[in-house]
Amino acid sequence: MNIAQLKQNLDNNPKLKKCLYRFIMHPVKTRPNWWIRLFMFTYIKRGKKSIIYKSVRKDIPPFNHFEIGDYSVIEDYSCINNAVGDLIIGSHCRIGLHNTIIGPVIIGNHVHIAQNVVISGLNHNYQDTDLFISEQGVSTKKIVIDDDVWIGANSTILAGSMIGKHCVIAAGSVVNGTIPSYCVCAGVPARIIKKYDFDKKEWISCK
Numbered sequence: 001m002n003i004a005q006l007k008q009n010l011d012n013n014p015k016l017k018k019c020l021y022r023f024i025m026h027p028v029k030t031r032p033n034w035w036i037r038l039f040m041f042t043y044i045k046r047g048k049k050s051i052i053y054k055s056v057r058k059d060i061p062p063f064n065h066f067e068i069g070d071y072s073v074i075e076d077y078s079c080i081n082n083a084v085g086d087l088i089i090g091s092h093c094r095i096g097l098h099n100t101i102i103g104p105v106i107i108g109n110h111v112h113i114a115q116n117v118v119i120s121g122l123n124h125n126y127q128d129t130d131l132f133i134s135e136q137g138v139s140t141k142k143i144v145i146d147d148d149v150w151i152g153a154n155s156t157i158l159a160g161s162m163i164g165k166h167c168v169i170a171a172g173s174v175v176n177g178t179i180p181s182y183c184v185c186a187g188v189p190a191r192i193i194k195k196y197d198f199d200k201k202e203w204i205s206c207k
Helices: 003-011 014-024
Strands: 057-059 066-068 079-081 087-089 100-102 105-107 118-120 122-124 138-140 143-145 183-186 191-197 202-205
Touching (some): 087 100, 100 105, 118 143
Parallel strands (some): 057 079, 066 087, 079 100, 087 105, 100 118, 105 143
Antiparallel strands (some): 122 138, 183 191, 191 202
16 A cells, blocks of 8 residues: 555544544644654655754654755754655755745755745635634645755745746745746845846846
């Protein structure tokens, strides 16, 4: 039985799914229980020479996919979380200090992310005013960051966003949508301020 079939069977048996989830995840800390974290090395996929510093908070349960490619680094005091969606980090990437990455997120190769960046494919549901927001569950939209992207410090990448190749996201920006390849973006919300003109072979201001 593969993972997809197992998930389908659990979806058809809510009581068993709830019990299994409780066995894996701590109900208050919302992270894998310590006995699950003991075996994390058996189910996460790490590329050659990849580094995840000891201070990184690894909220990585086994029921979703986590992968980090060759020669990639996750710096100190970051948090990586695949509890609500797969988290894939390519090769030759650097995830900076104090980053938070919550799946579903796909990050390409040669992506550099500076300090204090939040990349979250998760949103809390809030529509029912008779319930606490904390009781309404979450929704997810996958974030895709293509190859050769630089994301500046203190930026936020919101659920459902897509960033194309060779883009620069200026420090402090909030990305909420699609950024085409070969662009420089800045602001809240992030807007294109430069793009590369292949005919003229130069960067053109869009201000």
